Amino acid sequence: MVSVISRGFKKFVNMSKSALIILAPGAEEMEFIIAADVLRRAGIKVTVGGLNGSEPVKCSRDVHILPDIELSKVAADKFDVVVLPGGLGGSNAMGDSPVVGDILKAHEDGGKLIAAICAAPTVLAKHGIATGKSLTSYPSMKEQLVDKYSYVEGELVVQDGNLITSRGPGTAYDFALKIAEELVGKAKAQEVAKGLLVAYN
Amino acid sequence: MVSVISRGFKKFVNMSKSALIILAPGAEEMEFIIAADVLRRAGIKVTVGGLNGSEPVKCSRDVHILPDIELSKVAADKFDVVVLPGGLGGSNAMGDSPVVGDILKAHEDGGKLIAAICAAPTVLAKHGIATGKSLTSYPSMKEQLVDKYSYVEGELVVQDGNLITSRGPGTAYDFALKIAEELVGKAKAQEVAKGLLVAYN
Secondary structure (H helix, E strand, O other): OOOOOOHHHHHHOOOOOEEEEEEOOOOOHHHHHHHHHHHHHOOOEEEEEEOOOOOOEEOOOOOEEEOOEEHHHOOOOOOOEEEEOOOHHHHHHHHOOHHHHHHHHHHHHOOOEEEEEOOOHHHHHHHOOOOOOEEOOOHHHHHHOOOOOEEOOOOOEEEEOOEEEEOOHHHHHHHHHHHHHHHHOHHHHHHHHHHHOOOOO | OOOOOOHHHHHHOOOOOEEEEEEOOOOOHHHHHHHHHHHHHOOOEEEEEEOOOOOOEEOOOOOEEEOOEEHHHOOOOOOOEEEEOOOHHHHHHHHOOHHHHHHHHHHHHOOOEEEEEOOOHHHHHHHOOOOOOEEOOOHHHHHHOOOOOEEOOOOOEEEEOOEEEEOOHHHHHHHHHHHHHHHHOHHHHHHHHHHHOOOOO
């Protein structure tokens, strides 16, 4: 029986990691789907929670996607990461939602990862999450964030403790791979990136 | 009344361009959605044709997407481009479909654009489309293509006349932007790329 394993190995063994991705009407469908697909490729159990129910969600460029479950039926603190895709309409809806606020607070209190891209860091601001931390966003969202956060420009992905943020569709692979790296390790993230034909170091 | 316009301008005036994207079970959802989203951002009218009907399609990483219409109800030669996303299951299904074969032949005969990414160039081979042309694909598909085509490695996107091909999820933005460039011009493709935070020259 092997009882001594290295710390680096132990960290990612028994890796039934889980992610909740919130899907709201007006979500940026590329940012949503890159997160869902990349995390599933990394072996993470992904649940797609529909903000307004379990019916198909009309995204920002009129693609209709079916959530796995109605968001209000999800246990608020159950996941290793909560992921917020961007899109202006989707972000505004998540910012107005008490259910989203409760989920984010439960994950912040539990020391779990929270990840937001593009316009979605404004959702954190509206719910008072991760105040004071370093983050980034879609460039035009900066003005809504500079008062509450230490705003970073010129980086594709910014991590400050349990908060991971990123900028837009063109940085969505890096964003998703960084989340995967945090949950299941760099080697697995790099393996996934290789299959995607994406450079990730 | 202005009757003299430059050739470059004329080419893209009255630009009601249209695209058919075929969505089959097992499609790579990132490759599908990046094409749909980017082409719509470029002002191209996109129709998502469901290979097996108009019900939600289960993609390669279990995201369920609603097509706009059942593929068999689409006029075979109506579009300026037919786009085939990759994904092994989706490509195998498209390769086995006489409806897909008819649509591709009608577009080839009409001198319209055909675009395929990742595993989807094998669909062209199965239906005898664009034989002899230069193309690329997901690296592991090469062996199925070298006999019928002039296979290109080391390029993100390959264009040979009316055929545009590309390699995988990591090249999907370049693929979609190249299709947009062909249909609505380089300036518009670059404008879309800028909004995506994607480099495109």
